[in-house]
């Protein structure tokens with residue numbers, strides 16, 4: 635049966651893996667003795683291997699909670715791995731899931747490229763793969779069954795469109811600095827694309843600096859400190875997620891500037907801390923990116939395991955928030 639329903643992080647992974655492989659080996663024999671399908675738990679539970687990006691942001695924490703709670707609710711045995719934002723750890727975890735003969739593999743690819751080899755291994759092992767949250771750039775669409783997540787280009791575009799409207803009466807240059815997400819990741823690539831296309835509508839809007847803060851608060855603070863030192867006139871910050879925006883708040887305040895007024899701040903996600911900053915007037919606009927993918931993922935896992943056809947792409951419903959609508963939404967916010 636293998637490591638049943640336990641979650642394990644990278645730190646304890648080695649010992650757990652050794653123990654797990656031993657138990658799995660025995661379990662596999664037991665499974666083959668019982669004639670059960672490879673990978674199904676002793677009580678015929680669907681076994682889902684999930685490789686998570688890491689724990690880099692409030693969004694990721696909420697996403698992990700959604701996946702774990704939904705697996706428990708669905709009676710699915712979840713094998714969960716935290717890759718600590720390293721692609722090599724995700725590849726190792728996927729290979730471990732293949733070795734354990736799980737029924738379905740799902741993962742949020744930390745970056746878009748470099749997955750074809752391991753996804754081919756899963757396909758050759760007859761294990762269907764579901765992409766959640768982030769996408770891959772594989773040309774071979776047969777390597778995974780479906781993608782469940784957001785339209786990141788749209789999120790960037792909505793952020794840019796708000797700024798175009800907000801600055802339509804500007805008579806001079808509006809200097810923008812951009813905190814990008816993890817280099818090479820789908821959300822970073824696509825949010826940058828959508829935002830850049832939208833602000834082209836107003837020639838006064840100029841991105842004067844753009845650098846990755848890796849989706850973390852510490853990264854956002856460190857890069858914003860550099861931006862502030864190098865650029866005397868910054869009018870707007872576009873951060874690819876709330877957490878980098880929250881880190882940047884510290885740098886902006888330390889530089890004696892008023893966030894939300896001297897420097898307008900636009901972010902993506904709409905997690906609770908970001909919504910609080912928006913309601914408090916420190917942020918100016920947030921494009922939502924829902925982390926609550928767990929229930930849909932479990933439904934998809936059951937369908938692909940049963941061999942049912944599923945749509946190639948399933949996008950989540952999302953909205954945007956201003957300072958006023960954030961105040962209204964906060965009391966009932968789920969994450």
Ligand code: GZL
Nearest residue numbers: 690691693694767821849875
């Ligand atoms: C987006 C997700 C991003 C979030 C960040 O779907 O991949 O990663 O926007 C998170 O907060 O770190």
